[in-house]
Amino acid sequence: MPLPKIVARAAGLASEAGGTALKQLQHVRIPGVGQTSVTDDPRTAARRWRAVTVLTDPEQLRTATPAPLAAFGDRLEVRVSPAPGDRGAELAARFRGPVTEEEIGQLRSALREAKQLVEVGEVLRNEPQPHGHRAQTPQGKVLDGMDEQASKEGVL
Template sequence: MSPGVAARAARAGGALVGQVRSSLGGSSSPAGASRPASGWLAVTVLCEPGALDPAALPAPLAELGDRIEVDVRPAPGDKGTELYARLRGRKARGGGSAGSRLTGNDAEAELRSALRRAKQLVEVGEVLAVDPAPHGKRSATPSGAVLESWTKDAPAAGVL
């Protein structure tokens, strides 16, 4: 099986597991992750509230342009700044369909990734990246294809 086919099969399997969990009343989200009906996603950024200007957003969010709404608020307990963003024109978060996630067209995943990258730019000055694959040529294995698929998709998934 080629690595591309194995990766697509792994993504399809993951989407299927999420659909089954959802239909059985389980959650495909990690424990404690809630899905607010408002659609707002948030990250807490370690900076003064005045340091983030909604009119001059960090590059990852600015690239989304008019597709998003942004709000900036002081974090509780003087713990930095809360940066909120949501997709325009969406009344409630749906998490994207399995098809949109499989094809890489999940707008909400793109927004989650942009929020995480914006947080890194503000706090560290650059977007940190890890290259988990060793250098050189290696033969593809089914488990390796699954791992590489998850590693590639990880920036667009997860909990904020």
């Protein structure tokens, strides 16, 4: 096998291993330090409040629930309070009943989209890329995978 193919294969295997390791690290709780994301049982996960700070008057959010959160209907409890330090409003939401991990990711995305809609007026997107398509290199595949998970997990 030619050396360039061996190097390309090794890079592909390394990027797959890195992606798998990253996925595992996103679900690690470090006692006393915090966590990036935790996979809990559905009942506990549903009852956890997820929140974002929005640079706006709290009364604006109390009068109209942003569309990304309103799409969940009565499945969500939504709470609006003044953010600490007069930094706008804290918009928090949680599910009323058991949910899947996928639905929790959708709620995280909806909170970030609601923040963008209120602050900027539109939801910022990374796709499609305006400059065309990126070559599918091992690093490009890792970046695409991380970008896809970031919208649900809230970290990149």
